[in-house]
Amino acid sequence: QKEVEQDPGPLSVPEGAIVSLNCTYSNSAFQYFMWYRQYSRKGPELLMYTYSSGNKEDGRFTAQVDKSSKYISLFIRDSQPSDSATYLCAMTFSGGYNKLIFGAGTRLAVHP
């Protein structure tokens, strides 16, 4: 079993839709959870991070962590064509010894 599972997609939605991206994980010791966005021909950039369980909101983006289910989500409201990218989840342990564990990434396409 992989440590982090993420559906690679692709996911295609119309502009204005609410997008839900998800990851599951197997290691209950993970405490820091992140979402990276990667545009074509670019490296990943940190989009959001959360510590332990709960929600975090930043503009149109909401990150949600459910540690009891080992499940994290990223919601994008009012999606825009500029949101078209690959979204990678990542997580690490408390203390964060230098090592993020990544999901495979979900490719999202938002069409006008």
Place this chain on the structure above:
Amino acid sequence: ETGVTQTPRHLVMGMTNKKSLKCEQHLGHNAMYWYKQSAKKPLELMFVYNFKEQTENNSVPSRFSPECPNSSHLFLHLHTLQPEDSALYLCASSQAVRAGIYGYTFGSGTRLTVV
């Protein structure tokens, strides 16, 4: 220049060639990483350097040889590669201890094609 810079952006090499990838960070970070990114696969951690010392080698074949002369520069020396080594190679940096809080800063990567 700011952030993490990788050169070259694209590289095509034959299986008998020797080439090097370069990474430079201007963020004052103390940890640097090499990742391999292949289509529909999770990022594969290759090497970790913490304060110039290699702290992790993730069972990477010896045809990949890293070098970290200082905390700002990281190289990946390549020789006798195989076609399956074709991928995007990403360099990243972080504060050494607090990667979990602040995450990594990635470069734009080198797209490597082995022919």
